[in-house]
Amino acid sequence: MKTEDIIICRCSDVTLKDLHELFEEGYDTFEEIKRIKRVGMGPCQANTCGKMVQWEIAKYFNRPLENVPFHNMRPFTLGVKLDAISKAADDEDE
Amino acid sequence: MKTSETLPKKATAVIIGGGISGLSIAWHLAKKGMKDIVVLEKSYLGSGATGRCGAGIRQQWSAEVNCLMAKKSVTFFENAKKTLGYEGDIEFKQEGYLIVASDEEETNTFKNNVALQNRLDIPTRILSKDEAKKIVPHLNTEGIDSATFCPTDGHLNPFKTLDAFYKASKREGVFIFTYTEVVAIHKEGDKVHAVVTDKGVIKTNTVINAGGGHAGVIGKMAGVDIPVFSQNREILVTEPVEKMQGPMVISFTKNIYCQQTPHGAFIMGRGDDRKAGYSVHSTHSFLDEMAKTLTNILPPIGKLRVIRQWGGLYNMSPDHQPIISNTKVQGFYVACGFSGHGFMLAPMTGLLLSEIILGETPTLRIKELSMSRFEGKKHQDVEKNVV
Numbered sequence A: 001m002k003t004e005d006i007i008i009c010r011c012s013d014v015t016l017k018d019l020h021e022l023f024e025e026g027y028d029t030f031e032e033i034k035r036i037k038r039v040g041m042g043p044c045q046a047n048t049c050g051k052m053v054q055w056e057i058a059k060y061f062n063r064p065l066e067n068v069p070f071h072n073m074r075p076f077t078l079g080v081k082l083d084a085i086s087k088a089a090d091d092e093d094e
Numbered sequence B: 001m002k003t004s005e006t007l008p009k010k011a012t013a014v015i016i017g018g019g020i021s022g023l024s025i026a027w028h029l030a031k032k033g034m035k036d037i038v039v040l041e042k043s044y045l046g047s048g049a050t051g052r053c054g055a056g057i058r059q060q061w062s063a064e065v066n067c068l069m070a071k072k073s074v075t076f077f078e079n080a081k082k083t084l085g086y087e088g089d090i091e092f093k094q095e096g097y098l099i100v101a102s103d104e105e106e107t108n109t110f111k112n113n114v115a116l117q118n119r120l121d122i123p124t125r126i127l128s129k130d131e132a133k134k135i136v137p138h139l140n141t142e143g144i145d146s147a148t149f150c151p152t153d154g155h156l157n158p159f160k161t162l163d164a165f166y167k168a169s170k171r172e173g174v175f176i177f178t179y180t181e182v183v184a185i186h187k188e189g190d191k192v193h194a195v196v197t198d199k200g201v202i203k204t205n206t207v208i209n210a211g212g213g214h215a216g217v218i219g220k221m222a223g224v225d226i227p228v229f230s231q232n233r234e235i236l237v238t239e240p241v242e243k244m245q246g247p248m249v250i251s252f253t254k255n256i257y258c259q260q261t262p263h264g265a266f267i268m269g270r271g272d273d274r275k276a277g278y279s280v281h282s283t284h285s286f287l288d289e290m291a292k293t294l295t296n297i298l299p300p301i302g303k304l305r306v307i308r309q310w311g312g313l314y315n316m317s318p319d320h321q322p323i324i325s326n327t328k329v330q331g332f333y334v335a336c337g338f339s340g341h342g343f344m345l346a347p348m349t350g351l352l353l354s355e356i357i358l359g360e361t362p363t364l365r366i367k368e369l370s371m372s373r374f375e376g377k378k379h380q381d382v383e384k385n386v387v
Helices: A015-026 A030-037 A050-061 A082-093 B020-031 B062-078 B104-119 B130-133 B158-171 B212-221 B286-295 B298-301 B340-359
Strands: A007-011 B014-018 B037-040 B097-101 B125-128 B146-150 B175-177 B183-189 B191-197 B200-203 B205-208 B231-240 B248-251 B256-260 B266-270 B305-316 B323-326 B332-336
Touching: A007 A015, A007 A050, A015 A030, A030 A050, A030 B158, A030 B340, A082 B286, A082 B298, A082 B305, B014 B020, B020 B037, B020 B097, B020 B158, B020 B332, B062 B104, B062 B205, B097 B104, B097 B130, B104 B125, B104 B146, B130 B146, B130 B305, B158 B175, B158 B340, B183 B212, B205 B212, B212 B231, B212 B305, B212 B332, B231 B286, B256 B286, B256 B340, B266 B286, B286 B298, B286 B305, B332 B340
Parallel strands: B014 B037, B014 B205, B037 B175, B097 B248, B205 B332
Antiparallel strands: B097 B146, B125 B146, B183 B191, B191 B200, B231 B266, B231 B305, B248 B256, B256 B266, B323 B332
């Protein structure tokens, strides 16, 4: 299968070919790749692509997987509507 | 990132901080012919305030120096792709900032601001609340008295813009070291002499403090007490949706800024008064207050899901205007105290500090930006347009 046909990040439509191009340019950490290509910034928050990105960095640069830091995970785990947060906050105030 | 390999033993200038300010300073100095410039970053590039900022670009200020820096920076960003020779897209979207006034008092303040901005050729207009609603149809105008609008304000991608400065700086021969932390600055008498890092020592006569949220700490290493402190400011971002809002919407009294990025996500923040410190943690209280204000002022956005929140440091100066200056220590320069607006002002930060360092005539009057303005009792007017 061609690397351009292998989708790594479904939210931001990033393929393995895109990752390889960034590796060749010298971007070799998850945090940098995330910021250039939006990998892991979509609705799934890297819950789908995260491990694959980490793995591909390890493979390409021939590093042990445990030496490839995962991206910094931030809240939320699941998307929550602003209306729901606002309503919950109002309920708490009452 | 494939940055430079071995730390050199000496450098013409050492810039501390691999954010937008540090790299803009590096690029401007290199462009003016300086050789052997070193940039030191303790983490990855943009790991501090640059990569955490609200990505807004605006020229609507109450202080003249902020207006001028912002206006000239906008001109730079408009041409940045060519100027910096960037292959990618820095995503500069100029669809304006709509700043809403909550009452007559705020309207009157804004009239003065707009008069100043117009005098400086910034094309801001005063709008009625109905005119504002034409620009942002889902704006709830209840509790709004009027608005101001500057069509050339907008949004800019901080990661891509930093990447553009990084690549341009490297092409100009700047040495950039990531994951290299400064631990001390050595002086000989009242002159800087060397920068000590966790990877080695670099001898230099010129040290530039572009440490962002940590600029105060770097200042102390050189024995310079910079009158700044840092504060955590939080932001959240929603899932991306089809385009529904052009401009950034801001209210200083309601405490909100909110913009849709070209990618489709809404990014929004507010400025809760936090105690000084270096925490960048996310809080539940921010989320609650943000959601309440947002659903009031821009109701349909409430239907969108929040997918991520984060914090970053504002480096606050006493008058909320930048400090771009030499110091009492010879060879030690500072670019900090941006009070939340370092990203959008960065092109001028780099230009002005390079002019100061090289002894050239500055493009702008720099008295208002100097460290010495805080000496004595009388401070200049405080910039009020800060969220």
